[in-house]
Amino acid sequence: MKAKVYVTLKNGVLDPQGQAIGKSIKNLNIKGIREVRQGKYFELDLDSAENVEEQVKKACENILANTVIENYRFELVA
Amino acid sequence: MKAGVVVFPGSNCDRDMKIGLENSGFDVTMLWHKDTKLPKLDLVVLPGGFSYGDYLRCGSIAAHSTIMTEVKKHAEEGRLVLGVCNGFQILTEAKLLPGALLSNKTLSFICKPQKLKVASNDNPFTDLYMKGEEVMFPVAHHDGNYFADEDTLKEIEDNNQVAFRYVENPNGAVNDIAGITNKKGNVLGMMPHPERAISKLLGGEDGKKFFDNLLN
Numbered sequence: 001m002k003a004k005v006y007v008t009l010k011n012g013v014l015d016p017q018g019q020a021i022g023k024s025i026k027n028l029n030i031k032g033i034r035e036v037r038q039g040k041y042f043e044l045d046l047d048s049a050e051n052v053e054e055q056v057k058k059a060c061e062n063i064l065a066n067t068v069i070e071n072y073r074f075e076l077v078a
Numbered sequence: 079m080k081a082g083v084v085v086f087p088g089s090n091c092d093r094d095m096k097i098g099l100e101n102s103g104f105d106v107t108m109l110w111h112k113d114t115k116l117p118k119l120d121l122v123v124l125p126g127g128f129s130y131g132d133y134l135r136c137g138s139i140a141a142h143s144t145i146m147t148e149v150k151k152h153a154e155e156g157r158l159v160l161g162v163c164n165g166f167q168i169l170t171e172a173k174l175l176p177g178a179l180l181s182n183k184t185l186s187f188i189c190k191p192q193k194l195k196v197a198s199n200d201n202p203f204t205d206l207y208m209k210g211e212e213v214m215f216p217v218a219h220h221d222g223n224y225f226a227d228e229d230t231l232k233e234i235e236d237n238n239q240v241a242f243r244y245v246e247n248p249n250g251a252v253n254d255i256a257g258i259t260n261k262k263g264n265v266l267g268m269m270p271h272p273e274r275a276i277s278k279l280l281g282g283e284d285g286k287k288f289f290d291n292l293l294n
Contacts, residue, residue, distance in 0.1 A: 010227075012227070013180065013225060014180060014183065014223070014225070014250065016181055016182075016183055016184075016185050017181060017185065020185055062142075063134070063138060063139075063142065064134075066135055066138065066171065066178055068170070068176075068177060068178040068225075068226075068227075069178045069180065069225060
């Protein structure tokens, strides 16, 4: 089983990297993209234990995301 | 007074910190990040550098190093903890201090002497400064942009937890915050490097006063 974890910046947190990426996209003459915010994606390979979802949540809360500035969500896939 | 300087893989300001402390009369021990017990210390310092290569987020992995359990206990006992630069980042990741350090607004690494003013002298680190006193410590960081949400920021300001503010904010830090303490005032995190300003030969002596003050 795998967990796909998405970590994104909370609204209101400045994202200068996202802004720089947005500028680069514009410079490539790609239209229609207003704003870019950069996040992180993790793939966790899991044991098939019972409380594995709880363990993934713990990993997210304690290290994968800094909950002061980031939100996280995850999905479990077979 | 006895101080310990923690060395994480990737720390690189540990030896300068030892010199800065000894220059003012501290008795210094170097501490390895895997140590499970601390000797009896008055002050623990988390120095600057690139612990764990700044992987994931600056200080995020060091915050979970073995020794941090002991550092947290030391802080809970009301003893002193100082985090400089990467050390400040580690303290926020370890939740010993509120808020977080983001990438500099300019996206560039800033390395220069920086004027600061003392915002509060209500804690053992700055109590011998005058409020508003200006000091000059070098900064050298890419991710020194201090951030806290509205509620946390209000609490920090109301409790007088801001120790230093930038004069001419170089990195976009909210409220020009360069260094803060926890509520109790025994833990201080700051982005500028006092240990790099301990002699005229280095360009400034304001850092010597910082360490001298701590001895009292």
